[in-house]
Amino acid sequence: MKPYIAKFHSRLGQPEVDTQQYFENVAGWPQSRLSIAYVTGFILSLLFTLAAFTLATHPALIFSLSLPVVAAILGMLALAQFVVQLFFFFHFGRGAxxxxxxxxxxxxxxxxxxxxxxxxxxxxxxxxxxxxxxxxxxxxxxxxxxx
Amino acid sequence: MDTNTTTREHEPLTIHHTSIAEQDLKKDQTTFFGFWIYLMTDLLLFASLFAVYGVLRANTFGGPSGADIFSAPFVLTETLILLTSSFTMGLTMMAARANRKPLVLAALAATGLLGLSFVSLELSEFIKLIAAGHGPQQSAFLSAYFTLVGTHGLHVMIGLAWLLALGISIGVRGLTRPNMRKLLLFSMFWHFLDLVWIFLFTLVYLWGIL
The missing domain is CATH 1.20.5 (Single alpha-helices involved in coiled-coils or other helix-helix interfaces)
Incomplete structure (x- = not known):
């Protein structure tokens, strides 16, 4: 088959692809820990969200914290969730x-x-x-x- | 001379046969990288809207402030819906990796329904505010609020249209290479919207309620 014909053919027929390898090959995602990553990310995000919500609605719940301190803690919880999602949903890891x-x-x-x-x-x-x-x-x- | 031309004609055959797959892979890697750059420019768009909101949040012009109009349980519901849709997007990717088309379509549909309910909740909040006379024209705070949250909602709506088109394409053609690539990019887009929402939830709503 001539190259351009092969190329046309591949575009027309949309050939099967190795789905097991695809995300690893293209995006460098982890091969084996994908499901664990999504579950861990989801649970941690839920925990951070609920903690932030509880703290914001009941600022005097644990200690009698002043509002700027509560605001700072909420900001840190948001940052923590940001990092969690980067690692577990966006699969930042090793690799170039x-x-x-x-x-x-x-x-x-x-x-x-x-x-x-x-x-x-x-x-x-x-x-x-x-x-x-x-x-x-x-x-x-x-x-x-x-x- | 005759032998030279034959080798020249033969070589590309063997080289191109393997390199088309490699070229495709390289192309998809470049697309993935380019899409990441797009997401980063989108992040800058949201950052400028966050900056505007940060500057104008106290300028209520006699109208309501954030504490008056935000309802914490309502926003928590929105957040949990969006977070769950991010997780079902993950399930979609796991099903795609396992090459199970019906599961991919089911998880994608769940993601779409959750996204739709998120947008509906957001729109109902906007409609309620406007009906009460607290539209974006009332104060600088409300203008900034509607622009920031509305831009995020618009992104979710565009994502839903993309999701529908992608679902139809997967339903018709199956998990082909182009569809796997689109799934990869769409999952990035969807998780990105959740990432931006964390800061909307915390910096706009929770800080507003405090």
């Missing part, structure tokens, strides 16, 4: 392909951090950075007689 994706994710998260924290920081301290009003400038200029 997973490492490549991991570092792209890390770079994106750095951009996310700069974008979100930078926006909030600048917008919440905007007053201190703004040009004074004309009345304030007038007053300032009157006090500085040399100008």
């Amino acid at each position: 392909a997973a490492r490549e994706r991991f570092w792209i994710l890390m770079f994106t998260l750095a951009l996310v951090g700069i974008l979100v924290s930078g926006s909030i920081w600048i917008m919440y301290t905007l007053d201190a950075r703004m040009m004074p009003s004309p009345a304030q400038m007038e007053q300032y200029m009157n006090s500085q007689t040399g100008i």
